[in-house]
Amino acid sequence: MGFSGIAAAVPSNAVPSNAASESSHIAGQIMVKFRDNRAAAGVLRQHGLKEGAGIGSTGAQLIKVPAGKELNLVEALNRNPAVEYAEPDEIATADTDDTFFPRQYALQNDGQSFTNTLNTLTVTAGDNDADVDAVEAWSTTRGRDIRVAIVDSGVANDHEDISQKVVARMNFSGTATGEDKYGHGTHVAGIVAAVAGNGKGVAGVCPECTILDAKVLNDNGSGSSSTIAQGIDWAVANGAQVINMSLGMRVSSRTLETAVNNAWNRGVVLVAAAGNAGTPAQIYPGAYPNVIAVAATDNKDDKASFSSYGAKWVDIAAPGVNVYSTFPNHPFVLGTQNGRAMGYDVASGTSMASPIVAATAALVWSSQADQDKATVRAKVEASAERKAGTETYWANGRVNACKAVAKPLDAGKCP
Template structure:
């Protein structure tokens, strides 16, 4: 019986390596305005073209009925041009085009840079700074995708250490449970599965906690890792079969094991039944393949940080890793009772950050669910193609991963 281990949080066997928690960075303070554009209103519209020409600019488009215009400017020159234009008597005002954040009712949403990154700094639940700034829009554009769909009606199977039964942000999203491990049924005493499930489908705008990438999705909780975070390839294969039988359209596997013909058969059977399968690439910081992520019918996911750089721990290799997604200091749900990862890492109960390709994989699984929801007549082949072709070609694309960092908004269009 082959043992399998999670692909996030802890030291792992089979080339997964150890996770190092990301230290606070030294990025520049966040910018509050959109790069490459400003807003300007003229007292004398007849002078507009001449004034703008003096600064090498062209007339822009009108902004509704405000009388102001949106002007394209060289990135990084916004404030300098605003200052110069404001001194011209023909200009009523010139100002930045400010970033606007979604008005979410979830108390920790501002810590979820993976969904919407404005370059924000944030702390963990204990109040320790874990992210000191980032790069605006180094995210998966989940908030924009929600203007198209929230993923309602899509079932995502989380094959992991279980989903807790005591966190109101994720527990009600579980519609079926099964246990393929020797751990406690109906509970997550390790913590990993609850964190992964919250990344997928935590309830949005309910005044508590966080929002999942696919907040309309429901969860099939297939417990394949026991209360120490260990399981078997046979248990995982059984979990895949159970997920397919219970209507999963997407299966997430944030774990790793050596190659197994039985496991590959289970994966291929699920694919032949029309399911999208997503797996973590691992945390070895090298190019060593882990499974099931490395099977051709699984989307293998590497990890990036809040600057769109490859996470130092992430396994990589464009020959088999398909896409990337945020996996550093990803904020999500945890159990509200004592659990192993909480004890090991002094985590507060309920919510906190996690690091690993284990966190990246469910972001992609949730994106797949959104794409299923938004494309009538979609197939697993078309959903996978949507995810890969719509990914943002960030640095490392073609070297560390084949297609780029996923973009949920582009995937649902």
């Protein structure tokens, strides 16, 4: 299963779904949580199954099952009182739209053509001040040493603007290497923390943040509930203060929500893309209460045509059309599919909006001592700029980094 936009390929043991009648889960495995693990072996033996590996901190196990029997076994196990729940391992995909334009505007603009003095990129704005005022926020903080986890398709090892920012890597995707051969994770990571002031390429919204690279999507941009849960748990264990998930699925997972809640309870702010379906249908993990769900806006500060929406579950918006960022310096799938250049190029989607909000949360973390996850989230959401006509699309406004990090008496200094 996946969002509208790029029709991501899926692993050989998975079945993609674009229709309700098709399977939306990984074939050959399910997730089971027992009320008492001492009963697990006996219960599974009744169905010809064996115990499996634990899924992070969730308490669930990943159980191998015959392909095609996933739903039947889930139903049967859920009837057993020793089982807290059994569920399919749902397919998740990277949340990128195919729209492709030659301009970048998200960090700073004033409705006029603007040259970013921190690098060589010239950006052209729309008719509105539709940016997040990141450059102005940097006078308060640049996010030094705040760890942001990119739970995605990996971050390239060969990029001068982002690779050096990665402080730890882990591959949960089942691919042979942790290298980003899809391209999505590298683009997302650059939006968060690309080096500023080095005379090359782009600057991230949080240019002094560091990156934790949790590869949970394979080389075709597809993963599962269980890999995302494992990535979240690893990120928490490695000191993440913010976790970005520019991915999702249409079906909720108790295992994934448990991983999300565990991370939140351990003090982490979680951010996720709202999806590119262009409808109010909920997308997960974005729709979970302990995640900031992010819709996409364009360079006129309007809702992007592709963006999912709904003020009952989408929390905030950020620029997501034509966002310029890093891509791998080696061949990658998004380049072969869409003609994007190696090194740097633009992409569109709520995948691009989500890391702008995640980076803003990281800036807030670093702006003042003795903050907690609830305070950081509240500042990010309460400082967002509201535009008339968007009230039904998201609960707050479009994110503003300058206002999010400003002290109350200084908020008026932001554009």
